[in-house]
Every structure is written in structure tokens, then in C-alpha cells.
Amino acid sequence: MLQSMTGFGSAQLETESFTVCVEIKSLNSKSMDLSVRLPRSLSDKELEIRNIIAKSLVRGKVNLSIEVSRNRAAAGRNRINTELLQTYYKELEAAATAVGASSPDLFRLALQMPEVLQADAVEDKTEDLNWEQVTPLLLEAIDRLNVFRADEGKALTNEIISYIDRIRILLAEVEKHDPSRVEQIKTRIQGHMQDLSSSEAFNQNRFEQEMIYYIEKLDIAEEKVRLVNHLHYFTETVYLPEPTGKKLAFISQEIGREINTIGSKANDSTIQHLVVEMKEELEKIKEQLNNIL
Incomplete structure (x- = not known):
């Protein structure tokens, strides 16, 4: 039975720290024309990934994207530097008084000043991503693309x-x-x-x-x-x-x-x-x- 060269497949893994999304798109081409976009932690696996795709998909204009994003729960929260906020507020208040300007938005302006909002230091666990986690996702995305091609x-x-x-x-x-x-x-x-x-x-x-x-x-x-x-x-x-x-x-x-x-x-x-x-x-x-x- 014939297979189309057009197809799409994706797979996703979500952990407490990060989410990995693998997407593969394929269009018609006379040979294998592969474009790969990988996170830094998988850069040393590019050749192996290319070999897997070339063997599985044979030919076509193929685009592979593997993206890793931190989950909101692991992204931390902002902390207000109260001392710096007070300093900015007093300076803004004094400047407003000096020029006779109204000052209803001084707090908002002070809150937007540099380094008033500071992110808590949180360990970036996306670097914990390893090849053993990505391999089954890659194979699953390829399988789904091949099902699409077969249909x-x-x-x-x-x-x-x-x-x-x-x-x-x-x-x-x-x-x-x-x-x-x-x-x-x-x-x-x-x-x-x-x-x-x-x-x-x-x-x-x-x-x-x-x-x-x-x-x-x-x-x-x-x-x-x-x-x-x-x-x-x-x-x-x-x-x-x-x-x-x-x-x-x-x-x-x-x-x-x-x-x-x-x-x-x-x-x-x-x-x-x-x-x-x-x-x-x-x-x-x-x-x-x-x-x-």
C-alpha cells in the first residue's frame, strides 16, 4: 500500500520540573531533507537523531523540533525588595512635591523601578533531561507520523x-x-x-x-x-x-x-x-x- 510523504506526529512528556514536546512534520521531497531543532542538553545526540529519522522516514522534507520548558510550579515567584521600594517611593514623592505634581500613582511607579521585583533563585532542573527520556518520545512521534502517512x-x-x-x-x-x-x-x-x-x-x-x-x-x-x-x-x-x-x-x-x-x-x-x-x-x-x- 502506498504511503504519502506528508505527515505529522508529536509526543509529550511532563514532569514536576519541565515539559518535553517532540514534533515531526514531513512534506514531499526527492530525498531526505532534514531540519533539526534541539535543546542544548541534546546537542550531542543530533547525529544519532538524524540516523533514526532517516532510517524510519526514508525521504521527505522533514522538520524535527524538540522543545523543553519549565513548568509554572517550578518557575518560582517574584519577591519584592521592600527597602528598595521605600527608597524609590520617597524619592518619587519628594520630586512630585518639588514640582507641585499630584502623586496618586507613586506606588505603582516605584514598584516598576529596576530590581524592586526580584525572582527567587530556583534550581533549573530542565538540565536533568536525558536521552533515555527523549528516545521513546521521538519513536512515538515517528510512529504517529507514519500512521498519518499510511492514512x-x-x-x-x-x-x-x-x-x-x-x-x-x-x-x-x-x-x-x-x-x-x-x-x-x-x-x-x-x-x-x-x-x-x-x-x-x-x-x-x-x-x-x-x-x-x-x-x-x-x-x-x-x-x-x-x-x-x-x-x-x-x-x-x-x-x-x-x-x-x-x-x-x-x-x-x-x-x-x-x-x-x-x-x-x-x-x-x-x-x-x-x-x-x-x-x-x-x-x-x-x-x-x-x-x-
């Missing part, structure tokens, strides 16, 4: 298979119309042959050789068989368990090559119209394959 992949699978089925239907229409195309070509050749046979310069052997060459150039039997095989191979590959996005892209190129050859050799307006419709369905497939893992 998106189911919808993409149904959509792409519907396009393949449409190409099969159009190819069946080509197959149905091909006998009448061949008859029209034969009739046209016979008419030309009658006109040419009356000429003194007419060479029967050369004419037959050229007609054989011409008919072979118009024959689309092999292209139809190869196209059927490519469509079957594409469908089989869609349901393989491993990532198949690149392989499907190669198969779609082969499908396009056979469709184009049928269009160029058919020399028939009805079949060429059907070929145009097949090309439209193939373009839809290629567009969706850009987001397939």
Missing part, C-alpha cells in the same frame, strides 16, 4: 488506481476501434494501388516492399500488449509493502512512452483522441506520485 496513502492509492483503470478502459476502446482503422488503411492503400498500377513506371515488387514497411509502421499491436503489461505491473507495485514511489515513477514513464507511440503510429483521429485522454489520466498519476514515499 493519506490509502486515499492516494484509491485515486491513482482509478486513473489506471480509466487508462485500461480507454485502451479497450482503442482495441475495439483498431480493426476498423486497419480496414480503412487497407481500403486507402488499395485505392492508391489501382491508381499507380496503371502507370508505366509502376514497380510491383518495390511497391509491395514499401507497403509492408508502411503497414508495419502503422501496426500498434505490440504497443498495446506492452501497455497492458505496464499497467498490470504498476498495479502490482502499488500494493507492495516497501516504499515504491520512485519505482512507480519509472513505470509511469514507460506507460507514457507506449501511449505516445500508439498516438504517433495510429494515423487515426478516433484513436488519437483516446490517446489524449490517456495522457490526461497519466498526468494526474504523475502529479500524485510526487507525494508518494
Whole structure:
């Protein structure tokens, strides 16, 4: 089953001292394009983290963020420096009296003066974060992202298979119309042959050789068989368990090559119209394959 390259996964751990949040986002990319944002305490684990993600997510434009924040309970509280507050208040009061200004907000102003509010010294326990706590969070976030990718992949699978089925239907229409195309070509050749046979310069052997060459150039039997095989191979590959996005892209190129050859050799307006419709369905497939893992 196909997997999308688009996904999101997160995991969180909360302790008395801090909260750890791991988030992973993924978009489509031709290769693994990984951006990592880590707290200082995990900076020495960046290479290991990159290896885990590359092995688990294969490819995509991936953004990983691991954030650590202190909990409010552990953040401490502010303490008022009463002596400094009194000093500021008296100075402000004296200044207001000197200039004859009213002083209803002196307390608020004094409270906002530098170093009046002082934070209690609290031990920062976020440094206690260790790799053993983060590893299961990272793996959980990756698992959730892969579930997201799988869910998106189911919808993409149904959509792409519907396009393949449409190409099969159009190819069946080509197959149905091909006998009448061949008859029209034969009739046209016979008419030309009658006109040419009356000429003194007419060479029967050369004419037959050229007609054989011409008919072979118009024959689309092999292209139809190869196209059927490519469509079957594409469908089989869609349901393989491993990532198949690149392989499907190669198969779609082969499908396009056979469709184009049928269009160029058919020399028939009805079949060429059907070929145009097949090309439209193939373009839809290629567009969706850009987001397939």
C-alpha cells in the first residue's frame, strides 16, 4: 500500500520540573531533507537523531523540533525588595512635591523601578533531561507520523488506481476501434494501388516492399500488449509493502512512452483522441506520485 510523504506526529512528556514536546512534520521531497531543532542538553545526540529519522522516514522534507520548558510550579515567584521600594517611593514623592505634581500613582511607579521585583533563585532542573527520556518520545512521534502517512496513502492509492483503470478502459476502446482503422488503411492503400498500377513506371515488387514497411509502421499491436503489461505491473507495485514511489515513477514513464507511440503510429483521429485522454489520466498519476514515499 502506498504511503504519502506528508505527515505529522508529536509526543509529550511532563514532569514536576519541565515539559518535553517532540514534533515531526514531513512534506514531499526527492530525498531526505532534514531540519533539526534541539535543546542544548541534546546537542550531542543530533547525529544519532538524524540516523533514526532517516532510517524510519526514508525521504521527505522533514522538520524535527524538540522543545523543553519549565513548568509554572517550578518557575518560582517574584519577591519584592521592600527597602528598595521605600527608597524609590520617597524619592518619587519628594520630586512630585518639588514640582507641585499630584502623586496618586507613586506606588505603582516605584514598584516598576529596576530590581524592586526580584525572582527567587530556583534550581533549573530542565538540565536533568536525558536521552533515555527523549528516545521513546521521538519513536512515538515517528510512529504517529507514519500512521498519518499510511492514512493519506490509502486515499492516494484509491485515486491513482482509478486513473489506471480509466487508462485500461480507454485502451479497450482503442482495441475495439483498431480493426476498423486497419480496414480503412487497407481500403486507402488499395485505392492508391489501382491508381499507380496503371502507370508505366509502376514497380510491383518495390511497391509491395514499401507497403509492408508502411503497414508495419502503422501496426500498434505490440504497443498495446506492452501497455497492458505496464499497467498490470504498476498495479502490482502499488500494493507492495516497501516504499515504491520512485519505482512507480519509472513505470509511469514507460506507460507514457507506449501511449505516445500508439498516438504517433495510429494515423487515426478516433484513436488519437483516446490517446489524449490517456495522457490526461497519466498526468494526474504523475502529479500524485510526487507525494508518494
